[in-house]
Structure formats: C-alpha cells, structure tokens
Amino acid sequence: MTSPAATTYRVVLGIFLRSLRERAGLSPTEIAQRFGWYGVGKVSKLEAGTVRLTEEELTGLLDAYGVTEPEAAKLHEFGAVARTRTGGGRTPAWGDTYKVLEAHASEIKTYRETVLPGTVQTEDYARALLSMSLTTPPSEVAGAARERATRQALLTSDNPPGFWLVVAEPALLRPIGGTEAFRAQLERLRELVDLPHVTFQVLPLEQGEHHAVGTPFTLLRLNVPALSIAYLEGLTDANYLDHPKETDVYTLAFDRLRVTALDDRTSAKMLDRRISELK
Missing domain, CATH: 1.10.260.40 (lambda repressor-like DNA-binding domains)
Structure with a gap:
C-alpha cells in the first residue's frame, strides 16, 4: 500500500x-x-x-x-x-499538502486576521485551536498540536525561508488557550520576530477597510521547482491557486497590506505592549 x-x-x-x-x-x-x-x-x-x-x-x-x-x-x-509503497494507504489531509510545500518554500508571506498561523504556533496555542476543530478527532488533538509546534523549526533552521507575517490587531487580542498560554504564544512570536529573515507587521483596528478584508491567505514561493502558490484555508479543505492571474492578485494584495500596516519596529512595540498587558 x-x-x-x-x-x-x-x-x-x-x-x-x-x-x-x-x-x-x-x-x-x-x-x-x-x-x-x-x-x-x-x-x-x-x-x-x-x-x-x-x-x-x-x-x-x-x-x-x-x-x-x-x-x-x-x-x-x-x-x-x-511511488513508495510502505505503510498503510490513505488520502492525505489537505493540510499535509501545505506542509510539504511550506517545507520546500524559499519565501512565505502570510496574512492572518484573527489567529496566528500554524508556522509560529506554540503547542498550547495549537491545542486550544484544534480542540475546537470539527474535523480533528479529540484523540488526535494532542498529537496534532505537538506536530504543528515543530513547524517553527523551519524558521530557526540553518537555511530558513524568508518569512513575512502581517496580522490584523484582533489576532493579538483574542486570548486563545487562556491568558497564560496566550502570553507564552506572544512571547514566542516575539522571539521569532527578532530573527533577521522574519518581517512582522500589524494592521491596526483603526485602519478600517483594506485590500484583504475577510480573506486570510498565504503566498508560497518555491525556487526549485519554480512555482508560486496562493493558499486559502477553510474549515474542511483548502485551495491551492498557482495560475499567475490568481497569484498576481494575492501578491499585489499582500504588498498593499504591508504598505497599510504599521512598520516592523512599531509593530514589535505593539506586540511588547500586548505581552506586558497579559502579565
């Protein structure tokens, strides 16, 4: 099989x-x-x-x-x-495909509105989110959370991808997992923000409308083989868009989000303030 x-x-x-x-x-x-x-x-x-x-x-x-x-x-x-035929066969979960593409990406650009992306999630934060999943069985939540937390290793590896993260301010306000777990998550995010290949920006609430309202997405760029993909995730599946007419729109949207969002230094200071508020 x-x-x-x-x-x-x-x-x-x-x-x-x-x-x-x-x-x-x-x-x-x-x-x-x-x-x-x-x-x-x-x-x-x-x-x-x-x-x-x-x-x-x-x-x-x-x-x-x-x-x-x-x-x-x-x-x-x-x-x-x-073509390998070891182990039991199954149809891959839609998230498995993303993890393979993410692992081979040279650039990752992510916009999130209400929660932080899996690439930066701690185990406790991921467990709290997965416990609310309608598709992850309760018996698999703990293991899935541990696995998700290991994806941070991609950003601290010897050859990491460039990583751009734009988050809307509500993602820094919703205490996923409770105050203690959420503070630990933001502290870990703060450590990752200091990495030279990581760019972090916050889209403040007072900004109002912008080019991706209601549409969180991730752009993946692979050099070998050369490919750009826009990834959109739902409750039960995901879309992988690779046609240039589609990826060009998401690239433009992300570029405009970066212009609209606070700069990296101001965003880091906002993150610091939020961490202090949770202590």
Missing part, C-alpha cells in the same frame, strides 16, 4: 505538473495524444494526484514541458517518494 507521505507527495507533484504544462502552453488533450493515452482523463488524474506516475512517464512529461536541471532532479525526488 502507499504511505501517507507518498500520497501527499503525489498531490504535490500533480500541482507542479499542471503548472509546468500550462507554462509550456500545452493542453491536456495534446499531452494525452503525445503519450497515447485514451482521452484526457489520465492527465487530469495525474495532476490531481489520484494515480501513480511511473519514473518513465515522469521523465517523458518533464521532457515535453522543457524542464531542465535542477528542477528536473527535484521533481524526480518528489516522484520517488510518491
């Missing part, structure tokens, strides 16, 4: 293949005809990550799309994981 990691990488590989095909200006029909596949069904399934892709098929697709090194090598790495 296919392992959870394999099914997740299969979905991720499909996202890349769709983007590469569109970048090459080829239609699903043209690819199906080139490989002698009956109809476009197999192309759609490969790009959705619902069927396995052989190494030979992957090599042929990358050649058709004009993919060269080092992109090709990285995609073959993804393909090798996607």
